[in-house]
Amino acid sequence: MTDHLNIKVETYKLTRRGHLFLLALIFTVTLIISGCTEGEPVSQAPATSPNINIKDQNTSSGIFGDDGLFADDPYADGRSIGVNSFLWRASLDTISFMPVSSADPFGGVIITDWYSASEAPNERFKLNVYILGRALRADGVRVAVFRQILSAQSGWRDVSINDDTATKIEDSILTRARQLRNEILQAQ
Secondary structure, X not given: OHHHHHHHHHHHHHHHHXXXXXXXXXXXXXXXXXXXXXXXXXXXXXXXXXXXXXXXXXXXXXXXOOOOOOOOOOOOXXXXXXXXXXXXXXXXXXXXXXXXXXXXXXXXXXXXXXEOOOOOOOEEEEEEEEXXXXXXXXXXXXXXXXXXXXXXXXEEXXXXXXXXXXXXXXXXXXXXXXXXXHHHHHHO
């Protein structure tokens, strides 16, 4: 009888330890996940304010450098995007004639919908713009261009495009980004 009672007591201790361990694990995971959230809620539209501010040169750069854990926020409205703000705004300005299908300012991706010019309704284009970092550099933006032509037999079909087309769009974005940066520097 005492052996049977000892087994029940040991089982109860193991079960109670298991529950305490599970509670501690859930608490730890919840704490980690809540610490990972940052910025605007996903349900809000991205901020596309034309007011672009750069970091004041006299401010401290945070504990771990410019892109560090406690870096100062260089944006006047308190919001932060994950990529260079000049490249982001310049990209939107440069492709403003095309309908934007998706824009992610935290990931730095802009995807347009298909666009046909009124002069060539049987030809359409689509762009994917990738902003690759927080620095305003020549290699900070990449553009992928897609072209399709309408044929009577098979509908829209993919057609190759000149290699320099994407480069010309990237150059336009970089030129516009430099203009935006210079406007801000001259205003200060």
